[in-house]
Amino acid sequence: MLNVIWLLLLAMGIIVAALNGNIEVVTSAALDAAQGAVAVCFDLIGVMALWLGIMKIAEKGGLIRVIAWVMRPLMVRLFPTVPPRHPAMGAIILNLSANMLGLGNAATPFGMKAMQELQQLNPDPEQASTAMCTFLALNTSCITLIPATIIGVRLSFGSANPTEIVGPCIFATSLAMIIAVSLDYWLRTYSRWGR
Amino acid sequence: MFLQILETVSRWAIPFLLLTVPIYGFIKKVPVYESFVEGAQEGFTTAIKIIPFLVGMMVSISVFRASGAMEYLTQILSPVTNYLGAPAEVLPLAIMRPLSGSGVLGMATELMRVYGPDSLIGRIASTMQGTTDTTFFVLTVYFGAVGIKKFRYAVVTGLTADITGFIASVYICNLLFK
Structure with a gap:
């Protein structure tokens, strides 16, 4: 699936550029993007180190287990293949909480930590487990209670009411979450992908 | 009122975590500094490990976008979005949204500059x-x-969430603001 999407994006881009007679944009776009990707990762190093450092303290003190225990009734239903006391549960909860608060740079490290914990339960390390798919469905459709960046942009262009979009956001994102989680449940239970 | 509470929470969340977690660890007799460094080490290696994946993905997305292929896709899809009540101007945003965070923020900013x-x-x-x-x-x-x-079906669920979010955004804005 991903192989096809990746190849399609690349090939269609190059073909369109060639037909339009500006093939040189392909070279500059590809090289700039490659450098840009490394820059993104370098920016991530600092925040990743900071948050996983803090998380390690919380983990050793048993705080992650406490958080996981509190959320257990919901989590065991969403993640039936993960043992309720597993550290992955705590990391997933931290990631989703950070997402909800709009703390993007804290959410990513927690999310990767969750993936590493889930990977330890994964029978096939090359292939995503069902728990990973559920986690990512939740993650990509997660509610942001404060879309801070976009409120800032609206403010800077003189919006009369920059926060008026928060209500619509919560409506749209709730719907997206319900659909994503239901689809994930259906796929993992009934489709051939679920096996 | 509700918004003010939320804004306060999001402003205080990080300082609060940075204070309470280490204090909690200290009380629980965790070697706080050493644990921090141990975790930070993991963060460092993880950030380095994703570089090849991100290079691959960002290169193909960037070529697709810079070549003008995205504009064609927008034209092909425009009958569908007209039917949903979405202005043609927001369609590139919907297509870019799953692919590039910074690209889409730039496009949204541009739309707000032009249309208010x-x-x-x-x-x-x-x-x-x-x-x-x-x-x-x-x-x-x-x-x-x-x-x-x-990735199995994770791509399908993720994209379905994005499409649902797009349609729901168009619907609710037409309902509330038109």
Whole structure:
């Protein structure tokens, strides 16, 4: 699936550029993007180190287990293949909480930590487990209670009411979450992908 | 009122965590500094590990976008979005949204500069920005961090969430603001 999407994006881009007679944009776009990707990762190093450092303290003190225990009734239903006391549960909860608060740079490290914990339960390390798919469905459709960046942009262009979009956001994102989680449940239970 | 509470929470969340977690660890007799460094080490290696995945993904997305292929896709899809009541201007945003976070923020900013943040276009753009996620970035980074190569149906659920978010944003903005 991903192989096809990746190849399609690349090939269609190059073909369109060639037909339009500006093939040189392909070279500059590809090289700039490659450098840009490394820059993104370098920016991530600092925040990743900071948050996983803090998380390690919380983990050793048993705080992650406490958080996981509190959320257990919901989590065991969403993640039936993960043992309720597993550290992955705590990391997933931290990631989703950070997402909800709009703390993007804290959410990513927690999310990767969750993936590493889930990977330890994964029978096939090359292939995503069902728990990973559920986690990512939740993650990509997660509610942001404060879309801070976009409120800032609206403010800077003189919006009369920059926060008026928060209500619509919560409506749209709730719907997206319900659909994503239901689809994930259906796929993992009934489709051939679920096996 | 509700918004003010939320804004206060998001402003205080990080300082609060940075204070309470180490104090909690100290009380629980955790060697706080050593544990921090140990965790930070993991963060460092993870960030380095995702570089190849991100290079691959960002190169193909960037070529697709710079070549003008995206404009063609927008034209092909425009009958569908007209039917949904979405202004043609927001369609590139919907297509870019799963692919590139910074690209889409730039496009949303441009739309608000041209049409104003309180126009229907500006409001739909804002709502979409707060609703959907850069699915491909998230999948690349998260799966890359653990070396997963087969994503199974995660792409399908992620994109379905984005499409739902887009349609719901257009619907609610038409309902409330038109």
